[in-house]
Amino acid sequence: MNDINESIEELISAQYPNITGLIATGCGKVALEHFSPGFSDQTPIHLSSVTKSITSMLFGIALEQGYIQSVEQRxxxxxxxxxxxxxxxxxxxxxxxxxxxxxxxxxxxxxxxxxxxxxxxxxxxxxxxxxxxxxxxxxxxxxxxxxxxxxxxSNATGQTVADYANQELFAPLGIAPVKNITLNDRQQHLEFIRGAPERGWVTDPCGTNTPGWGLVLSTSDLVKLASLYLGNGFWDRQRLVSSAWIQQSTSEQSRFGERRYGFLWWVMHETEHNGYCALGDGGNALFVSPKHEVVVAITSRFVPRPKDRVTLFTEYLLPFLMGTRLG
Incomplete structure (x- = not known):
């Protein structure tokens, strides 16, 4: 099994060099960890569009708490x-x-x-x-x-998105709070994309957080967020997100060619993979497979046109994780 582990590590280093952190779990246990030199499971990374799926989590919480009545609201x-x-x-x-x-x-x-x-x-x-x-x-x-x-x-809850996330999602999971990040010009924006220095969440000049990008968390944080969904919305015996929202938001709601989309999650309902994922620029990714009880969190340095993370998951990581369970 050590030989298989080493071959996966070598594959990541050779073919996915901009990956800064990767944690893969099966049945709640860490089966693989990979970090580039100078990075750890606590290193903050800009998640790019993975932010969208975390925003989806917050909508589920707001619906459960009655701030939002229904996705049918105008x-x-x-x-x-x-x-x-x-x-x-x-x-x-x-x-x-x-x-x-x-x-x-x-x-x-x-x-x-x-x-x-x-x-x-x-x-x-x-x-x-x-x-x-x-x-x-x-x-x-x-x-x-x-x-x-x-x-x-913000208008529904009376709080900024970051404050609401800190209170209702991050704190219960043991994720350190994020603070607002303001980018004042194009240069600051470019520097942020290339390497966010600290955890936080970008805001516009009005102080409204960005729902589709701009969240800076660590690989370890992502594992907790994905594990919450794998646990059907429960964390430490406390329900944070309703199972109904998890089911609805990670089921097909629209389609782009052969690609399926839920509510801010990409849906992977092929028979053998059965799951869903969050994908962000530069190769940030979060994969959840309830069928196999698998979670994979990937953080990455930004590069244009990174090698496909879905292929990494389906062709290498998932078979590896299934093999460790069988072994």
Whole structure:
């Protein structure tokens, strides 16, 4: 078994050199750990779009606590002061489920990063981008337009997303609290993407945390978050997230070609792999396979076009983990 372990480690070092940390567990026990020199299970890493799936967890908690009634609620219910643009007919029809499943249309062919992130109020800018002549229900991946979800959570709970996460999710899991991170210009933004120095959560100039990127946690933190879902929402005999939300959010709600999407989770319901994952730029990833009782957390230095983590999981890590159990 040591030989197999060493071969997996060699594979990661040789073919996935930007991975900074990897922890794989089977049946609640750590089966594999890999860290680059200078990194540990506690090293903070910007999770990129893995942030989206953690935002999904917070929506599940807010629903359970009654701050949000249903994913069928209209988006504009949470922004009573928002003034519709003349001729806008689609935005009033949008429901939370459309944002959570990436099926809300927005008014640009490509993601309007600059238009949102150069503004003062990213929530208002994102609301302005939604709707238009696009068709509701068609998958259209977005990060900037997703900022509306942070506005929803903040307006519903009366707290910032980071404060709500610290109180209702991170503290019960024993995850150290995150503080707000403000990026004042393009240079700071680039430096943050290349290597976030400390744990925290990026905010816009209004103090609203980013729901689709910007969260900085450690590999160990990710394992706890994934293990919470593997445990059907329970941690230390305390229910943090409802099983109904876990089932709903990690089941197919939309589809992009052959790729399935839940509520801010990618769904992997092929017969042999049966699970779901969170994927972020640079190769950050979180895999959960309830069928096999497996969790894999991967943190990575940012590089453009990293080697596919799904293949690493399905072709190497999952067979390895199944082998350690059989062994």
């Amino acid at each position: 988006v504009l219910d949470f922004f009573p002061d928002y003034v519709l643009k003349r001729g806008e007919r689609t935005l009033p029809q949008l429901r939370l489920k459309h944002l959570l499943s990436m099926t809300a249309p927005y008014k640009f062919r490509s993601e309007p990063y600059t238009r949102v992130y150069s503004s003062y109020d990213w929530t208002a800018a994102s609301l302005d981008l939604l709707g238009g002549k696009g068709k509701i229900g068609q998958f259209k991946y977005t990060t900037p337009a997703l900022h509306v979800l942070s506005g929803v959570l």
